[in-house]
Amino acid sequence: MLSLLSLSKTYPSGVEALSNFDLEIRPGEIVAVIGGSGCGKSTLLRVISGLEPATLGQVRIHGEEVTAPHPLINLIFQEPRLLPWLTVEQNISFGIRHLDAREQGRRVRGVLQQVQLQGYETRLPKELSGGQAQRVAIARALVTQPEVLLLDEPFSALDAMTRGSLQRHLLHIWRETAATIVIVTHDIEEAAALAHRVVVMRPSPGTMLEEITIDLPLPRNELEADLDPFKKRIRTALHRSLAYADGTDLMLV
Amino acid sequence: MTAADLSSEKQRLSGGKSGYRLRWSAFSGLLIALVLPVSGFAVWQLLVSSGFASGRLVPPPSRILSALWQLQQTGELSHHLVATCLRVLSGFAAGAVAGIILGGVTGYFRPARRLLDPTLQALRAIPSIAWVPLFILWFGIFETSKVTLIAVGVFFPVYLGVSASLVSVDRKIVEVGRIFRLSGFEMVRRILFPAILPALVVSLRTGLGLGWMFVVAAEFMGASEGLGYLLVDGQQLGKPDQIVAAILVFAILGKLSDGLLVLLTAPLTAWQDNYQKERK
Numbered sequence A: 001m002l003s004l005l006s007l008s009k010t011y012p013s014g015v016e017a018l019s020n021f022d023l024e025i026r027p028g029e030i031v032a033v034i035g036g037s038g039c040g041k042s043t044l045l046r047v048i049s050g051l052e053p054a055t056l057g058q059v060r061i062h063g064e065e066v067t068a069p070h071p072l073i074n075l076i077f078q079e080p081r082l083l084p085w086l087t088v089e090q091n092i093s094f095g096i097r098h099l100d101a102r103e104q105g106r107r108v109r110g111v112l113q114q115v116q117l118q119g120y121e122t123r124l125p126k127e128l129s130g131g132q133a134q135r136v137a138i139a140r141a142l143v144t145q146p147e148v149l150l151l152d153e154p155f156s157a158l159d160a161m162t163r164g165s166l167q168r169h170l171l172h173i174w175r176e177t178a179a180t181i182v183i184v185t186h187d188i189e190e191a192a193a194l195a196h197r198v199v200v201m202r203p204s205p206g207t208m209l210e211e212i213t214i215d216l217p218l219p220r221n222e223l224e225a226d227l228d229p230f231k232k233r234i235r236t237a238l239h240r241s242l243a244y245a246d247g248t249d250l251m252l253v
Numbered sequence B: 001m002t003a004a005d006l007s008s009e010k011q012r013l014s015g016g017k018s019g020y021r022l023r024w025s026a027f028s029g030l031l032i033a034l035v036l037p038v039s040g041f042a043v044w045q046l047l048v049s050s051g052f053a054s055g056r057l058v059p060p061p062s063r064i065l066s067a068l069w070q071l072q073q074t075g076e077l078s079h080h081l082v083a084t085c086l087r088v089l090s091g092f093a094a095g096a097v098a099g100i101i102l103g104g105v106t107g108y109f110r111p112a113r114r115l116l117d118p119t120l121q122a123l124r125a126i127p128s129i130a131w132v133p134l135f136i137l138w139f140g141i142f143e144t145s146k147v148t149l150i151a152v153g154v155f156f157p158v159y160l161g162v163s164a165s166l167v168s169v170d171r172k173i174v175e176v177g178r179i180f181r182l183s184g185f186e187m188v189r190r191i192l193f194p195a196i197l198p199a200l201v202v203s204l205r206t207g208l209g210l211g212w213m214f215v216v217a218a219e220f221m222g223a224s225e226g227l228g229y230l231l232v233d234g235q236q237l238g239k240p241d242q243i244v245a246a247i248l249v250f251a252i253l254g255k256l257s258d259g260l261l262v263l264l265t266a267p268l269t270a271w272q273d274n275y276q277k278e279r280k
């Protein structure tokens, strides 16, 4: 159980990026957070991951307060952020160096298969495509067997086909690991295809505007028509959130 | 793994054609690099041999080589060479170690940077040669003052390179370390150190270059051995061929030591995604 209790984050510059954000996330649930640019989505994930301290409020996992990066929570950034001097294999085992070599090897092989990159072990990051690099980043997080996986627009830099395939990968991983997933996106299709619950955010200050539960089974490839009403609700909420933008810095993408 | 991957892998393993091409490109690089000095020497030799130039103050290559040969025959050359190399080596080692440690401390700890960096920058602004009289008073005329001067020359570029590159390590990869909960020491060893390695190599090369520069200054201030002594000796006894011979040895030593440093550190920075590497 992941609980966000009236989370607020005001940056030293005075920007109120997050204000009174409340959310209870069940184990194994997939939550998509959607909203215009600058409404505090990345801030939300950074606070949950413990990278950024909350100004007010708490993040709790199994009742325990998170104040610094936590072993059960992992964050995947928008860019792969692989360490350029390590091979794919070394990048993936980056977070499990405390395990013995055999266990490391076993786990790395396991996640390499999950993201379908067998045979790429000895490549350097500069020898990977964007989609492959992002898969390595996902594998690097998965290999620590986190209970909570936070993803900050992980596929937004990729073309539609790669994005679709990585979304399927993510669902596949979710089924195998039963991880709790919070994925930030500004793509309505992506939110509707993946999430049990979609949280629409509004800006200035960043907080929750609306929560939309999608009670359709995953994966939803065959359910295009059933998804339409949900997408429409998300779109309407997003348009409402626009009204809160103070100026031109918020755009729907 | 696809078939294309496999075949490129095979080629890499066997060395194959690409290995041959690599050796040829290194060789041709050497040839191209030699064009200018060799043709310069040849032209000068011709001018002197044919009587167009006297070659008294700028001796032709034949005289330089014979001067070198004579110095070698008497065992003087290797004696002076070893003396100079030892000075540069010990000064470089001391300066580099100090630069890495102080640069690391100031780059990593903000309070240390605020405390130490302004003073060190002020010291850096002093032309290092200005220290010579003081070093002689402190450490005497022999090895210690010479090695200290070289170490000071090497210290500053290394200090600056390490400190500045540490401060500018990308926050994004540091955050990766934080997400995986690295301790302070692990953060240094697994993220910060590899990230600054390329900058460290560059600053070591700069430092080494300065080391060769300062060894001459050090040997000018009174030495009974070393290549710098050969220069002074050549000037006092009016032997331009000995001077140019010593200069030539400096050029070769400087280039060789720099090449060695690059060669030794190349595997450490091979991961870099350089555009020059792509063009090859």
Ligand SMILES: Nc1ncnc2c1ncn2[C@@H]1O[C@H](COP(=O)(O)OP(=O)(O)OP(=O)(O)O)[C@@H](O)[C@H]1O
Pocket: A011, A012, A013, A015, A016, A017, A035, A036, A037, A038, A039, A040, A041, A042, A043, A044, A186, A206
């Ligand atoms: N380190 C920081 N210091 C000060 N202000 C910040 C910082 N990071 C973000 N902000 C501000 O906080 C607000 C929320 O930023 P955040 O990055 O969370 O938005 P976002 O929803 O992720 O936007 P995008 O969709 O463009 O990624 C913005 O107004 C931004 O300018």
Ligand SMILES: [Mg+2]
Pocket: A041, A042, A043, A152
């Ligand atoms: Mg963002």
